[in-house]
Amino acid sequence: MNQYNSTWVTEFLLLGLSDDPQTQLLLIILFLGAYLGTVLGSLLLIYLFLADSQLHTPTYFFLCNLSLADLGVSTIIVPQAVVHMLTRRKVISFIGCGAQVFxxxxxxxxxxxxxxxxxxxxxxxxxxxxxxxxxxxxKICSQLALGCWICGIVASSVDTIFTLCLPYQGDNKIAHFFCDAPILLTLASGDSHKAEMAIFSKGVVILLIPVSLILVSYGFIIVTMVRMKTTSGRLKAFSTCGSHLLVVILFYGTLIIAYMTPKSFREQIK
Incomplete structure (x- = not known):
């Protein structure tokens, strides 16, 4: 009876990372600094790629797409989080929350x-x-980049549809600074098991398959580097791939912990 008496959620309350004013000020500075660095770095890379014909290579083309995606996710999350830290009313509409997830x-x-x-x-x-x-x-580079964006849209559609189709009544407090599908599932009034399994299955495809391809590629790269006769050749190959490998470890490691461990769906709001 309590479920039927509860009102439907039309907005969510984002609790953020801290209620302490000094901590919030520090977080604002860190968030803005990181965001400005991301924006300037991404725009500079895209500008240099467009302006300098010597950078018109597949490597820089993919880097520009990566910078554009990074700029997108930062712009979607950080400005709204900073605004909420500066105001008392830390709410986001149901539609706005769904748009942020998507x-x-x-x-x-x-x-x-x-x-x-x-x-x-x-x-x-x-x-x-x-x-x-x-x-x-x-032609191949353009098709690969387009395929990556299509994969992103499909993966996002799966998460968003399965998350937002659940009933939300009563509790609307999100213990985070932005809307995320696993956290929203914990607030759903109905059975979220199917949605959790759908998101987990999507994670297998969008996370574990690319990770496997990366590991195989770097396995061949390492073998080739070991067989190189000159030290300068090894150093050049290592400097070329080292930064990319570090980004891969940090990026995928964080996402796998967040999305590929079933218990994380419940633990993220504790």
């Missing part, structure tokens, strides 16, 4: 696919340089 997952899932494509690009450049220019044509 758009942020598009950018995040696209980044997952792009990192896998970039590892394949490094593999061809280091392990098969003779055929690199014949394989990584602009």
């Amino acid at each position: 758009l942020s997952i598009i950018s995040g899932a696209t980044q997952c696919s792009l990192l896998a494509v970039m590892s394949y690009d490094w593999y061809l450049a280091i392990c098969d340089p003779m055929h690199y220019s014949f394989i990584m044509t602009w």
Whole structure:
């Protein structure tokens, strides 16, 4: 009877990371600093790619797409979070929350696919340089980039549809600074098991498959680097792939912990 007497949720209350004013001020500075750095870095990379013909290579093309996706997810989350830290009314409408889930997952899932494509690009450049220019044509690069964005849209649609189709009544407090599908599932009034399994299955496809491709690519890259006769060749190959591998470890490690452990759906709001 309590479920039927509860009102339908029309907005969510984002509790944020802290209620302490000094801590919030520090968080605002950190968030704005990180966001401005992301915006300036991404826009600068995109500008240099468009302005300098020497950078018109597959590697920088994929980097621009990655920067665009990173800029998207940062813009979707950070400004709204900073505004909520500056105001007392930390609410977001149901539609706004759904839009944030949809758009942020598009950018995040696209980044997952792009990192896998970039590892394949490094593999061809280091392990098969003779055929690199014949394989990584602009047509193929454009198709790969478009495929990454389509994968992001499909993955986001799965998460958003299964999350927002559940009934939300009563509790509307989100213990986070932005709307995220796993956290919203914990507030659903109905059975969220099917939605959790759908999101988990999507995670297998969009996270574990790209990770597997990246590991295979870097396995061949490492073997090729070991076989190189010159130290300068090894250092050049390592410097080329080192930063990408570090991003892969941090990015995928965080997402796998957040989305691929079933208990995390309940633990994120504790």
